[in-house]
Amino acid sequence: MKLIVTSILLILATAICDAHDYWLSPSAYVLKSGEELPVRLFVGDHFNGEIERPLSKTMTVDFLLHSQTGIQDLVDSKRYEKTPVAKVALHSKGTQVISMQRDWARIEMEGKKFHEYLKHEGLQDIIDQRIQAGEAEKSATERYRRYLKSIVSVENTEGELWKRRLGHKLEIIPLTNPAKAIAGDRITFQITLDGKPLKGVQAAALGRNDDKVSDKHARTDSKGEVSFEVDHSGEWIVRLVHLRRCSDQEADWESFWAALTFFVPAK
Secondary structure (H helix, E strand, C coil), X not given: CHHHHHHHHHHHHHHHXXXXXXXXXXXXXEXXXXXXXXXXXXXXXXXXXXXXXXXXXXXXXXXXXXXXXXXXXXXXXXXXCCCCCEEEECCCXXXXXXXXXXXXXXXXXXXXXXXXHHHHCCCHHHHHHHHHCCCCCCCEEEEEEEEEEEEEEECCCCCCHHHCCCCCCEEEEECCCHHHCCCCXXXXXXXXXXXXXXXXXXXXXXXEECCEEEEEEEECCCCCEEEEEECCCEEEEEEEEEEEECCCCCCCEEEEEEEEEEEECCC
């Protein structure tokens, strides 16, 4: 029995390691004033095999609603280890932002698996560093944090909250309003690290409509800007990871993950 349980845990751990993305998924992106909104937290890879996560007391640094009337703390101790992570009534009209910062987590991967992950994320420069340092075959430890945002609108898509800078370590900031986009539009984003433009990093835009999932990749320019055509309706995620050598002994590498969700209606 002990061997069976251990095997199951290893399988689950592998599945979780392969699931790269966390994202906030409101049950609706356009609401009426006063309507209650369930907010869900998912982990998965390219909208496949997602697993719903509960609200974690230990991993949640902050969980906030940014509206025209101010900032509301969405952490409810009664919801710890429950799903969805929040149920909140939205009253302020216009665009609003739901955000979550998650605390450090740690993982270890053997060399080949680590390089597969780096390749998947477009981190060829890190692969090159490991090869030059003679580390290509060595396992690697990594600590990581996640920064999540979702844009919703109440009654209308007015206001400028959609482009508010929240001060996340790694942040995706829309430069055009995603709440006003329709299928076929192009949306521009700026990626910042410590508030400064992050150039030359790979970002992705994933869109899902029923069973169709689109996957677009592009690199930021010298201003940290990147744009994607949202060529069909549905829920979209813009996401990226930035990885660098860890400056202390906590791990070999540290990474920061950001994901922004929004909804695109049909024309």
